[in-house]
Structure formats: C-alpha cells, structure tokens
Amino acid sequence: MASAYDRAITVFSPQGRLFQVEYALETVKSGSSALALRVKEGVVMAVEERTQSKLQSQHYSQKLFQIDEHIGAAASGLISDARILVDSARVYAQILRLSYDESPSVEMIAKRIADVMQLYTQHAGVRPFGAALLIGGVSGDGGRVFYTEPSGVMIEYDAWGIGRGSDKIKEFFEMNYKFDLTLEEAKTLALKSLVYSIDRVEENWSARLVVIPVDTRQFMTVSQEEVNSILRPLLSAKK
Amino acid sequence: MHIRFFDDAQSKEDQLRSRLLKTGTTTIGFIARDFVVFATDKRATAGFYIAHRNTRKVHQIAPHAAITIAGRVADAQSLIDVLRANARYYQIAWRKTIEIKTLATMTSNFLFGNKYFPFQAQFILGGVDTYGPHLFNIDLFGSLTEERMLATGSGSPIALGVLESEYREDLSLDEAIKLAYKAVAAAIRRDIGSGDNIDVAYISPATMFRELSSNEKRPLFENFVRPFLPS
Numbered sequence: 439m440a441s442a443y444d445r446a447i448t449v450f451s452p453q454g455r456l457f458q459v460e461y462a463l464e465t466v467k468s469g470s471s472a473l474a475l476r477v478k479e480g481v482v483m484a485v486e487e488r489t490q491s492k493l494q495s496q497h498y499s500q501k502l503f504q505i506d507e508h509i510g511a512a513a514s515g516l517i518s519d520a521r522i523l524v525d526s527a528r529v530y531a532q533i534l535r536l537s538y539d540e541s542p543s544v545e546m547i548a549k550r551i552a553d554v555m556q557l558y559t560q561h562a563g564v565r566p567f568g569a570a571l572l573i574g575g576v577s578g579d580g581g582r583v584f585y586t587e588p589s590g591v592m593i594e595y596d597a598w599g600i601g602r603g604s605d606k607i608k609e610f611f612e613m614n615y616k617f618d619l620t621l622e623e624a625k626t627l628a629l630k631s632l633v634y635s636i637d638r639v640e641e642n643w644s645a646r647l648v649v650i651p652v653d654t655r656q657f658m659t660v661s662q663e664e665v666n667s668i669l670r671p672l673l674s675a676k677k
Numbered sequence: 678m679h680i681r682f683f684d685d686a687q688s689k690e691d692q693l694r695s696r697l698l699k700t701g702t703t704t705i706g707f708i709a710r711d712f713v714v715f716a717t718d719k720r721a722t723a724g725f726y727i728a729h730r731n732t733r734k735v736h737q738i739a740p741h742a743a744i745t746i747a748g749r750v751a752d753a754q755s756l757i758d759v760l761r762a763n764a765r766y767y768q769i770a771w772r773k774t775i776e777i778k779t780l781a782t783m784t785s786n787f788l789f790g791n792k793y794f795p796f797q798a799q800f801i802l803g804g805v806d807t808y809g810p811h812l813f814n815i816d817l818f819g820s821l822t823e824e825r826m827l828a829t830g831s832g833s834p835i836a837l838g839v840l841e842s843e844y845r846e847d848l849s850l851d852e853a854i855k856l857a858y859k860a861v862a863a864a865i866r867r868d869i870g871s872g873d874n875i876d877v878a879y880i881s882p883a884t885m886f887r888e889l890s891s892n893e894k895r896p897l898f899e900n901f902v903r904p905f906l907p908s
Contacts (some may be wrong), residue, residue: 504769528770532762 448559448566458566459559462588465568466515466600471635472501473607473628474512474572475597476581479621480651481574483512484628486603486636487644496662502648506531508655509547509575510648514601515588516568523567527551541655543577548584548592556590570600576655603635610634621651625660626668633672645669701870703832703861704734704745705840706801708810708825709848712881713803715745716857718832718864718871730873739764740885742780742804743878747830748817753798760784777804777811781821789819799829804880832864832871839863850881854889855897862901875902 448458474483485501503511503524509531513520530550534542551571558564570587585593585600597615599607610631619627625647632645647660701722706715717734720727735745736757744760746753763783767775781802788796795817803812814822814829826844828836839860848856858877865871877889877897889897 504772506769507765525770528766532766535765536758536762 446560446562447564456559456589459589462515462566462568463570466570466587467602467604469514469516469569469601470501471599471601471603471607471632472512472514472572473597473599473604473611473631474574474583474595475611475615475624475628476574476583477617477619477621477624478580478652479619479624480576480649480653481510481581481583482621482624482628482647482649483510483572483574484632484645484647485512485514486601486632487646488640489642489644492642499646499659502646502659504648504657505547505573506542506575506657508541508577508650508657509544509573510650510657511551511574512572512600512648513569514604515570519567520569520571523551523554523569523571526554527573541577544573544575544582544584545577545594547575548573548586552586552590552592555586555588559588559590572598572600574650575657576650576652580652581650599631599635603632606635607631621649625649629665629668630672633669633676636676639673639676643673701868702734702747702830703828703836703864703868703871704747704801704830705826705828705833705836705857705860706745706803706812707827707840707844707853707857708803708812709844709846709850709853711805711810712850712853712879713743713805713810713812714850714853714857714877714879715743715801715803716861716875716877717745718830718861719874719876720870720872721750722870725869727873733876735876735878735888737878737886738780738802739768739775739804741774741806741880742777742802743880743886744784744803745801745829746798747800747833748798749796752796753800756784756787756796756798756800759787774806776806776808777802777813778823780804781811781813781815781823784815785819785821787819788815788817792818801827801829805882805885810880828860828864830871832861832868835864835867836860850879854879855901858894858897859901862905866905 448456470486472485501513505527527547531542555567559566566588574583583595585598597611647665650657704717715735719732721729721732737743738761764775800815812824814824814827826840843856861875880886
C-alpha cells in the first residue's frame with residue numbers, strides 16, 4: 439500500500455536542479471547575518487542580534503552555539519533547524535571522544551553536520567534543513583572555519599559570512615581580512631563587518647561575539663559589555 | 678556415615694556479593710571542611726597474579742568531580758568513559774556546571790540499567806559544587822548513598838578501622854591527606870589484593886581536582902610506609 443512518505447520531497451527538476459534545496463538556501467539568505475574568521479591567534483564568530491521585543495531575555499544566545507570545549511557554530515536561517523543540527527553535533531563530539539580518546543577536530547564535526555544535511559536532501563518524507571552553519575574551532579595547529587549549507591556542501595574558509603548581510607560582510611572581509619591579525623583586531627574586524635552589512639542602525643540592533651583562542655582552545659563568549667564598547671563608536675559613526 | 682555441618686554456610690547471593698564487592702583494591706574518600714580527599718592503592722590483580730603495579734584508580738570526571746574504582750577494571754573504565762562523555766555533553770548543552778548528585782544519579786541509573794548483566798565495580802564519587810563538598814557510594818547495582826567517609830575494595834575493612842579512629846570533620850587539608858595515605862598504607866600491609874603504591878587526590882573549591890605528585894608523596898612514604906618495611 440503506497441504511503442504518503444514513500445516519495446522524496448527533494449527531487450530533480452528536468453534541468454537537474456533540486457528546487458527544495460534552492461528554496462532552503464533562500465531561507466538562509468534572508469536569515470540574520472552571521473560570520474566567522476580565523477587568524478593566527480584563534481577563531482572569532484559573530485552574529486547580528488535583532489531582539490523582537492524589549493521583553494525578550496538578553497542573556498540567551500539564539501544563534502551562537504557551543505558544540506564542544508573547543509568548537510562553536512554560528513547559524514543563519516531557520517534557527518530551530520540549526521538548534522537540532524548543533525545538538526546532534528554535540529552528541530557526536532562526545533561519541534568521537536569515547537571512540538578515539540582525543541579532541542574531535544573541527545573538520546570531523548563539520549563533516550558530520552554536512553552529512554546529516556545531505557541525508558535530508560535524499561531521504562523520503564523529510565525536507566532539507568533551512569539553516570546554514572559556520573563551524574569554527576581550534577584543532578591541530580590552529581583555528582579552522584567550515585561552512586555547511588542545506589545542500590550538504592562543506593567548504594573551508596579563512597573568513598566567511600552568511601545571511602542577509604553576507605554579500606557586504608564578504609566584501610568587507612576581502613578588503614580587510616588578514617591571517618596575521620591579533621585576536622583583538624579580529625574581534626573588531628568582525629563587529630566592523632557586521633556594522634558595514636546593515637543598511638541603517640535600528641534601535642534594538644546588537645551583536646554577539648565568541649572567540650576560541652589558539653592558546654586556551656576554549657570556546658569563550660565575549661561579554662556584552664565588551665561587545666557594546668566596541669560597537670558603540672562604530673554605530674554612532676554609522677548614524 | 679559421615680555427617681558434615683556447614684555452620685558458616687552463606688547463601689548463594691551472599692557468596693556472590695562478597696566475591697564481587699571486595700575485589701583486590703583499597704580506595705577511600707572522605708569530606709573535611711569544604712574539600713574532598715581520595716586515596717587509592719595501585720595494584721591490579723588477576724587471581725594471585727599482580728597484573729599491574731601502577732593502576733590509576735582515581736579518575737577525574739570534570740574539573741570539580743572525581744571517581745574511584747574498585748572491581749573489574751574493564752567494567753569500571755568503560756563506565757567512567759561513558760560518565761565523562763555524558764558529563765561533558767551536559768555541561769555544553771545546558772551551559773552549567775554539573776552537580777555531584779547529578780553525576781551520582783547518572784552513574785546509578787546507568788548501573789541499574791544493566792542490572793541483569795551487572796558492571797562488576799563499585800565506585801566512590803565525590804567533588805565540590807555550588808552546594809559544597811559531596812561524597813557518594815555507588816555499588817554495582819546502582820545503589821546510591823551520600824556519605825562523609827567511605828572505603829571500598831578488599832582492603833576497605835582495614836582502611837575503615839584507621840579512618841574510624843582518626844577521622845574528624847574539621848581536619849585541615851594537610852591532616853586529611855596524611856590520614857588518607859595512612860589508611861591506605863595500613864590496608865596494603867594487611868590485604869594481598871592491595872599494594873604497590875598509593876595515589877592521593879583532592880578537590881577543593883580553590884584548586885578543583887588536584888593529584889599529589891611523586892615529590893609530594895615522598896614524605897608521606899617516608900612516614901607511613903618505610904618504617905614498616907622489613908629491614
């Protein structure tokens with residue numbers, strides 16, 4: 439008996455396109471901006487934060503996630519999809535630790551997330567994930583940043599941006615990114631590129647920042663006070 | 678006709694329990710002031726064969742929590758690996774430091790989940806969290822009791838004798854370390870299942886998990902082991 443879940447939702451078009459995947463990518467393109475970059479001293483990741491209401495709690499980070507002690511992710515698109523992917527990556531990181539008795543590399547985690555995303559483009563009854571992730575961390579000799587998207591593609595970058603402001607962020611990176619920046623300079627560069635990517639400064643616009651330094655290999659949230667102190671002059675200059 | 682009486686006959690269950698619980702080892706743990714101290718011997722046996730003389734029996738689970746093992750080494754090690762992975766997952770997913778009672782409950786649930794094919798190991802789990810120092814005894818089926826002073830393994834009766842005589846709640850860290858070392862040293866002298874060396878570790882709010890180095894243990898060796906060695 440034919441079931442409603444027999445047919446894949448993602449099928450090829452006559453031109454060889456996967457429309458569902460492309461539509462998922464549209465969701466990502468309209469999501470709030472996120473970026474990640476790696477420098478000699480570590481990895482920096484940032485997201486723009488647009489609180490819908492003053493009543494919303496400031497403390498809970500919506501789009502920046504920790505996956506393991508030394509790995510984090512920044513998401514853009516359908517954040518609930520991102521949350522599920524991140525949680526499965528967290529479990530997988532511990533499975534890797536149990537199996538190999540070593541810190542999982544950023545690549546292992548990124549590949550796992552990309553594999554799950556790919557599976558959901560080729561399995562009956564499911565839709566692709568509507569989120570792209572920038573997975574950053576320190577493993578081996580230094581920081582690494584990987585990009586994964588609804589198609590299941592995985593690409594390593596030195597610096598990249600995703601979401602609605604991604605074109606502007608990438609433009610800013612191409613002009614200003616250097617591997618030899620210090621962590622402090624990288625933090626400022628991250629926030630500058632976010633400010634560059636917005637059309638105008640809105641009242642409830644803010645940003646969140648995390649760093650994973652090469653020396654500590656620890657995922658660390660940068661305090662909102664420090665973020666605001668860097669943002670304030672940038673935002674007033676923009677106004 | 679020869680009639681034989683077995684006055685000291687144990688029930689099958691008791692025999693099983695005594696064989697399983699008191700396998701070669703002495704491990705102790707106790708709370709004093711705001712810290713927890715652990716001490717263990719380092720001998721691993723296979724029957725009467727000393728399989729390993731440098732066995733690690735006190736393991737760090739998280740910066741603020743540690744567990745000692747007594748019993749079948751493979752069972753205990755695999756449980757500790759699983760416990761560590763779950764503790765790490767908890768701390769990353771929920772972004773909070775895991776409490777000692779939570780770790781103890783996780784261990785207990787895991788062991789009870791394997792009730793029909795038990796892990797042949799007994800654990801002392803202890804550490805410091807926001808509610809202070811804690812110590813738990815967890816047996817092979819997962820029974821959980823919170824204690825201030827514990828000893829497990831075949832050498833535990835002897836160690837307990839020393840601890841019962843000298844333990845006080847207000848011992849300083851220095852006194853506590855000496856007492857812990859002394860208790861295990863005494864057990865080693867009387868239990869063939871225990872021996873070869875002594876590990877001491879403690880968890881205090883100031884230092885979190887710290888193990889004593891060989892240098893730090895040398896004066897303890899001189900005071901509590903050397904005088905009793907055959908000349």
